[in-house]
Amino acid sequence: MVPNEVEAERLRATRLADAVVIADARSPLGLSQAVAAAGGPADLTVVCVDVPGCEQPAILSTAQGGTVIFFSMATNFAAAALGAEGLAADVTMLVGNGYVPGHAAYALDLLRADADVRAMFEARLSE
Known part of the structure; x- marks a missing residue:
């Protein structure tokens, strides 16, 4: 949504x-x-x-x-x-609650590994 x-x-x-x-x-x-x-x-x-x-x-x-x-x-x-x-x-x-051990590394790995996730972030950051 x-x-x-x-x-x-x-x-x-x-x-x-x-x-x-x-x-x-x-x-x-x-x-x-x-x-x-x-x-x-x-x-x-x-x-x-x-x-x-x-x-x-x-x-x-x-x-x-x-x-x-x-x-x-x-x-x-x-x-x-x-x-x-x-x-x-x-x-x-x-x-x-926002905290899970290793969450920051997981988030960065996801951003690096998945082109679609990266594209969504890049689109928002370019605004």
């Missing part, structure tokens, strides 16, 4: 995604409808955005029995937990 056509075109030019959805990650119905139109709901949703208010949209876009990984400092974890309950969503919610 990306917020605009510019990002969508960048992602479509790679092998990094099977489907590309343009939507506002803060819009519960907008995101869930866009994900459904692309074949969703998703079995796995990873929230790694830097804007608040993405908890319920992520939960609504995730299949019953699926998993949502909240990996964003903008996440309101109380809103996520209460939102899932209020939506009667049977999803597993995980919280990433």
Whole structure:
């Protein structure tokens, strides 16, 4: 999921995604409808955005029995937990803390080894 056509075109030019959805990650119905139109709901949703208010949209876009990984400092974890309950969503919610031993070396190795990942970073850095 990306917020605009510019990002969508960048992602479509790679092998990094099977489907590309343009939507506002803060819009519960907008995101869930866009994900459904692309074949969703998703079995796995990873929230790694830097804007608040993405908890319920992520939960609504995730299949019953699926998993949502909240990996964003903008996440309101109380809103996520209460939102899932209020939506009667049977999803597993995980919280990433940003630290895994060897994560920096892994990230650099991925950037060096995968031309598509490198191209995405280079496109953003050239702006």
